[in-house]
Amino acid sequence: MPMILAANANAQGSHVGEWRHPDAWDKPAANIANAVRLAQIAEAGKMDLLFLADGNGVRNLDKPDLFAATSPSDRPGVFEPVTLLSALAMVTRHIGLVATTTTTYDEPFHVARRFASLDHISGGRAGWNLVTTSNPGDALNFSREEHVARPTRYERANEFAEVVKGLWDSWADDAFPQDKASGRFLHPDKVHALNHKGPHFQVAGPLNAPRPPQGHPVGFSAGQSETGKDLAARHSDCVFAIEGSLPAAQTLYADIKGRLAKYGRAPDDLKILSGVTIFVGETAQEAEDLAGALDDLVxxxxxxxxxxxxxxxxxxxxxxxxxxxxxxxxxxxxxxxxxxxxxxxxxxxxxxxxxxxxxLPQMAGNMFKGDPIQVADVMEQWYRGQGCDGFMVAAPVVPTGLERFTRLVIPELQRRGLFRTEYEGRTLRENLGLKRPPDRFSR
Ligand SMILES: Cc1cc2nc3c(=O)[nH]c(=O)nc-3n(C[C@H](O)[C@H](O)[C@H](O)COP(=O)(O)O)c2cc1C
Known part of the structure; x- marks a missing residue:
């Protein structure tokens, strides 16, 4: 299985000084032309997927210096991610499209419906990153006075994921013959109403969308507490993890993979992507100079x-x-x-x-810096050393950082046989080497 390479598609990269750098895009707020260009750069590099983190609130109004300057993870002026990915689906052909949605301030029916639609629109390239919401202030936008407590958030998240998957299984894969001659649009015996009743949700179903091309859009999660890791082991296909050193990443990798058997899953059923910002230059000095220049802008x-x-x-x-x-x-x-x-x-x-x-450059967690060989060496070390199955790559400056990564580092990884030279699969699931869940009618 080749290394997985995801592109963190944040329009402001991952460094707090990014947007002020001369090479950064002008006017990055809610800019569709930039998003299209970024998607095309990542796809030309044969990267597995675009990943959009997200939240539901403007943050840091209480930190005036940061508020005015913004940081990439604040996102005060961005697109709603599924809306954006639906547009990007129409200008790309292969790359996976993964958006973050919260289980704390959304409803499973909405989420199942949105991602089923994205999966159909993109021909099987959708992924849902389940988060429980990191920013407490988001609660104030959803008729609450304070953030839902962590244990409740995770309890709700587990039930939420069950319901979403149940709704994606509403129909058999072949439930919609749409046969003009017989007058049969759908097979009434190939639908299943979920009738879920739990502590947090009551959802009758079925979903008003045919079964997604991937069966279930690829499930991501991000959360590193005990409950977060358990949720990943139970429900996720991929985890976005953040560790600052290889030994710490190896411990987390073994820990998460070790939890899968409890849920009847094999270690390879879940892929772990390590967040990293990559500073690469033609020479190590060039990468060093870029990092220094960005730091000086903060x-x-x-x-x-x-x-x-x-x-x-x-x-x-x-x-x-x-x-x-x-x-x-x-x-x-x-x-x-x-x-x-x-x-x-x-x-x-x-x-x-x-x-x-x-x-400062660490929104994506970790940092690899150097010339293409040095960067490929450390990526290889993490990958072969079971620190991760791949990387969530953030660019320090957008779009030049991603363009440099695809031009300088990816060919080196390909030369070492670590990364694909062509997309092998048709769907994101296939490209990631993940099984397609069979529909409940054939199970
Ligand atoms: C690598 C990583 C990325 C995350 N990305 C998001 C995000 O985009 N939006 C969000 O609301 N929460 C995000 N979270 C927050 C988690 O969903 C979760 O609420 C938080 O990490 C607390 O859970 P934990 O204690 O299990 O880590 C992220 C967490 C991690 C570790």
């Missing part, structure tokens, strides 16, 4: 606000040039990402200022 106040956001703590309360606080070992943070940052800072003895600078 004033300290913006950088520390960004660290506060990632840690879920007001980091302006701590002295800039003293070591990162260890929060008395009690730190939990809003997502597993904060803990991962803290681990690196404590291990390397970084100050608050150094930590804030260190994470």
């Amino acid at each position: 004033p300290v106040a913006v950088g520390v606000d960004y660290l506060s956001k990632m840690m879920g703590q007001d980091m302006k309360r701590y002295p800039l040039d003293e070591p990162m606080p260890d929060f008395d070992g009690r730190y939990a943070g809003p997502t597993g990402i904060g803990q991962a940052i803290l681990n690196v800072a404590l291990e390397q003895g970084l100050t608050v200022r150094q930590t804030s600078r260190r994470i």
